[in-house]
Amino acid sequence: MHPFEENRLGWTRRRFFSQVAGSVGAGLGAMALEQLLGPGRIFAAPSEAAPPHFAAPHFAPKAKRVIYMHMEGAPSQLDLWDHKPGLREHFDLELPDSIRNGQRLTGMTSGQARFPVAPSIFKFSRYANAQDGVWISELMPHTASLANELCFIHSMRTEAINHEPAITFFQTGNQQPGRPSFGAWTSYGLGSANANLPTFVVLITQGFGNMQALSARFWGSGFLPSEHQGCKLRSAGDPVLYLKDPAGVTREDRRRMLDLVDSLNEREAKDSLDPEVRTRIAQYEMAYRMQMSVPELTDFSDEDEETLAMYGPEVKKPGTFAANCLLARRLAERDVRFIQLYMRGWDQHGNLPAEMRLQAAAVDQPQAALIKDLRRRGLLDDTLILWGGEFGRTVYSQGTLTKDNYGRDHHPRCFTLWMAGGGVKPGISYGKTDDFSYNIVENPVEVHDLHATLLHLLGFDHRRLNYHHQGRDYRLTDVFGNVVQDLIA
Amino acid sequence: MSAPSFFRRQFLVSVPMLAGIVLSMLAVGGASAIVYLAYRLPPPDRSEKAAPPAAEAVVASSYESVIRPLLDAKCTQCHGEKKQKAGLSLATTELIVKGGRHGATIDRVAPEKSLILARIQLALDEEKHMPPEEEDQLAPAELAALQRWIQAGAPFEGVVEGIDAPVSPIPAAQSESKVVAVAATLAPADPKAIAALREVLVHVQPVSEGSQLLWVDFSATAKSIDDAKAAELLQPLREQLEEVSLARSAVGDASLAMFAKFDALRRLDVRATAIGDAGIAALAAHGKLALLVLAQNKLTDASVDSLIAMTGLRSVHLWRSGISAEGIARLRGKRPELAVDDGAKSASVALEAETTISLTKATPPQAAPASATAAPSFAPVNSKCPVTGAPVKQAYTIVHEGKLIGFCCPECPKEFWADPAKYADRLQ
Numbered sequence: 001m002h003p004f005e006e007n008r009l010g011w012t013r014r015r016f017f018s019q020v021a022g023s024v025g026a027g028l029g030a031m032a033l034e035q036l037l038g039p040g041r042i043f044a045a046p047s048e049a050a051p052p053h054f055a056a057p058h059f060a061p062k063a064k065r066v067i068y069m070h071m072e073g074a075p076s077q078l079d080l081w082d083h084k085p086g087l088r089e090h091f092d093l094e095l096p097d098s099i100r101n102g103q104r105l106t107g108m109t110s111g112q113a114r115f116p117v118a119p120s121i122f123k124f125s126r127y128a129n130a131q132d133g134v135w136i137s138e139l140m141p142h143t144a145s146l147a148n149e150l151c152f153i154h155s156m157r158t159e160a161i162n163h164e165p166a167i168t169f170f171q172t173g174n175q176q177p178g179r180p181s182f183g184a185w186t187s188y189g190l191g192s193a194n195a196n197l198p199t200f201v202v203l204i205t206q207g208f209g210n211m212q213a214l215s216a217r218f219w220g221s222g223f224l225p226s227e228h229q230g231c232k233l234r235s236a237g238d239p240v241l242y243l244k245d246p247a248g249v250t251r252e253d254r255r256r257m258l259d260l261v262d263s264l265n266e267r268e269a270k271d272s273l274d275p276e277v278r279t280r281i282a283q284y285e286m287a288y289r290m291q292m293s294v295p296e297l298t299d300f301s302d303e304d305e306e307t308l309a310m311y312g313p314e315v316k317k318p319g320t321f322a323a324n325c326l327l328a329r330r331l332a333e334r335d336v337r338f339i340q341l342y343m344r345g346w347d348q349h350g351n352l353p354a355e356m357r358l359q360a361a362a363v364d365q366p367q368a369a370l371i372k373d374l375r376r377r378g379l380l381d382d383t384l385i386l387w388g389g390e391f392g393r394t395v396y397s398q399g400t401l402t403k404d405n406y407g408r409d410h411h412p413r414c415f416t417l418w419m420a421g422g423g424v425k426p427g428i429s430y431g432k433t434d435d436f437s438y439n440i441v442e443n444p445v446e447v448h449d450l451h452a453t454l455l456h457l458l459g460f461d462h463r464r465l466n467y468h469h470q471g472r473d474y475r476l477t478d479v480f481g482n483v484v485q486d487l488i489a
Numbered sequence: 490m491s492a493p494s495f496f497r498r499q500f501l502v503s504v505p506m507l508a509g510i511v512l513s514m515l516a517v518g519g520a521s522a523i524v525y526l527a528y529r530l531p532p533p534d535r536s537e538k539a540a541p542p543a544a545e546a547v548v549a550s551s552y553e554s555v556i557r558p559l560l561d562a563k564c565t566q567c568h569g570e571k572k573q574k575a576g577l578s579l580a581t582t583e584l585i586v587k588g589g590r591h592g593a594t595i596d597r598v599a600p601e602k603s604l605i606l607a608r609i610q611l612a613l614d615e616e617k618h619m620p621p622e623e624e625d626q627l628a629p630a631e632l633a634a635l636q637r638w639i640q641a642g643a644p645f646e647g648v649v650e651g652i653d654a655p656v657s658p659i660p661a662a663q664s665e666s667k668v669v670a671v672a673a674t675l676a677p678a679d680p681k682a683i684a685a686l687r688e689v690l691v692h693v694q695p696v697s698e699g700s701q702l703l704w705v706d707f708s709a710t711a712k713s714i715d716d717a718k719a720a721e722l723l724q725p726l727r728e729q730l731e732e733v734s735l736a737r738s739a740v741g742d743a744s745l746a747m748f749a750k751f752d753a754l755r756r757l758d759v760r761a762t763a764i765g766d767a768g769i770a771a772l773a774a775h776g777k778l779a780l781l782v783l784a785q786n787k788l789t790d791a792s793v794d795s796l797i798a799m800t801g802l803r804s805v806h807l808w809r810s811g812i813s814a815e816g817i818a819r820l821r822g823k824r825p826e827l828a829v830d831d832g833a834k835s836a837s838v839a840l841e842a843e844t845t846i847s848l849t850k851a852t853p854p855q856a857a858p859a860s861a862t863a864a865p866s867f868a869p870v871n872s873k874c875p876v877t878g879a880p881v882k883q884a885y886t887i888v889h890e891g892k893l894i895g896f897c898c899p900e901c902p903k904e905f906w907a908d909p910a911k912y913a914d915r916l917q
Binding site for chain 1: 842
């Protein structure tokens, strides 16, 4: 084998001696192995020979699974969560230079002659929580009714100013593509708790407004073994392509075919030592089991009327946020580790009030129902819920500002997201922005800090959840990240 | 990382490799072959060494009681009397000080940079990582003890604070949990019992790294699990089970009676199963169970007394459990500290709500100090709405050109702003 290939496959001297088939050292390795395992073990079938292998968290976790509702396109914090009533007296006034401070803008508004302040036209109410209440927009009444369970971070910030790098940053901890996603890291660290379903499932809802590309690499596994990548469940037709066997192929035929393919792959795995072959075998087996488990998962006929009503009128329409929230609960019930919901269409550069109403109405009731439904089933305590976009929106209007219409550009310097459930401190707001919701004035939270905190809740020291690749150890938080203890119950 | 590669290696060993054993003996010559073999032999049974020493009148030194057994268990197989790989032996105190070919074992100037600590803390797949990847690794607590001992100057006499008892292989990070105390003396789970669970796709994992306590989750095959199957699979793990998720399975009262005797069990999820009051009554004897999920079951208020009797219980989920509102009220009354979830958590109320919004273009801040804007009267300049002519309501006002203008409803200001000049003559 070419030395480069050996290196790529991570060979070491020890592994060489213990593994190389037919070579001199190999025999010794095998003999030593037999000593380790006890006589006869190396002849045993793989499943018998496998010692108890555990993926386990570093310390007792607060949460066992994650439901991450990513609002793709980045919803305006100003119109949903970050109440700035003082702005109403600044309508159409120029954003003060002392606030903007020369910070970069996107190419979409950097050429604007004016940066007129656009106060939110939505009314806010102050809802009781564990502190002195939290102001929430009229667009989210159902979610607001859960204020005493939500943990708001008003001081998120990110590096990226455009969707693709910003989402990539949130999902993988790096703006450049190629790293494993958060869900893949979770799968790698925790392992699957349900062998019949993928560890990481992605559900997508089409929005009403401007929709940005949603690349499959947002749920990719990067350099981690590909069994950790997210599995997207489709909303139309079969949830997974080719879920049903073709006409004339029985389940027994399928089994025999898989057994044959597995034996060929097994041979290839031994020859090439490529871990991806092993992954492939595992994935074929998973697909075979999913032929049974997925139809059962996506069939809502065992849900009672009261539950369906809770999620709202759209719950029976596949692919809606309501249907996906219910599906998320069913996945959580089946102990799928990482469930990611994407709601597209939050990119309101113009016509924000009208579009925002539609978007918010689509998510508000279902997401509140999801939290309530998890709670009463005893699942909220160990399910970590995260809701947010990839950045915020500007206080100044993009395009024409009128009393009832405006748009907002991308704003990475401050925005709001919220968490709930597994180990999160309920009913609090963390961090503050200035009166223009333009800069953070208290307790900034970086994306790496968020990741470190979420991993902590899942039982990991983010500095120790590593994967060796191309000669160095990688981790989700790269060389950054601080656990924000104030967010932890 | 060691476990997956270990796993993979076993797949990869095949018959031709075994044939190689004989060949290798002939081809390479026995000497080096035997050396390598010995190097890879499993360490001797060290259960005696791991056991705590009998209580003695004289307190043994930290070195004798903790460090020496640790070195014997993890190091001296290769760095001891029989073999001195890299010229290093850790068999005696003198030899520990002397070090090996690569230098002193312990750096007395910068203890944290000591070679022995550096090698142990290298990444597992590094060639120079010690003990070798395939061998038993130091538990976090063991490494911590070694670090503390070296930090204290690696004394061979006397007791270093905090290292006076053999170190348990349990991570120190979980010391908050009482369960750890149990875990310290706990035998590892029977591999056969774990293999049996995996055979039927049941998930099993330690509650955390290095712990012997287990979480078992039946979600993949819940529907096929009844009392008999649960007993068959879980009885062998009775000492190790800390958490069991049997939600949506077919288990009933017999399983609950079985769990009553599982001493380490702290969290049990039997949501939507076939359990009944008799099972809860049997489980009442379990004084340490902390979390119980009983939602979606057919219990009656007869279970309330059993729940009240569970002294260790901290949280119970009773949504659609069959227990009535009165029963839940009684439970809450008797056990006020217990978190009882009946699925009807009250909504967060609005403490105050904005009823109106007025968007105004205030005069630039520098021209309007707070005192100047606060002083004027809040009465609108007009009494009739400029848009509709209806009477003005105090709630709907805007500021336009320094004047407070009233409207009849929240819709009219929008009309007004569309073309303020049009209404100029109606502002009386």
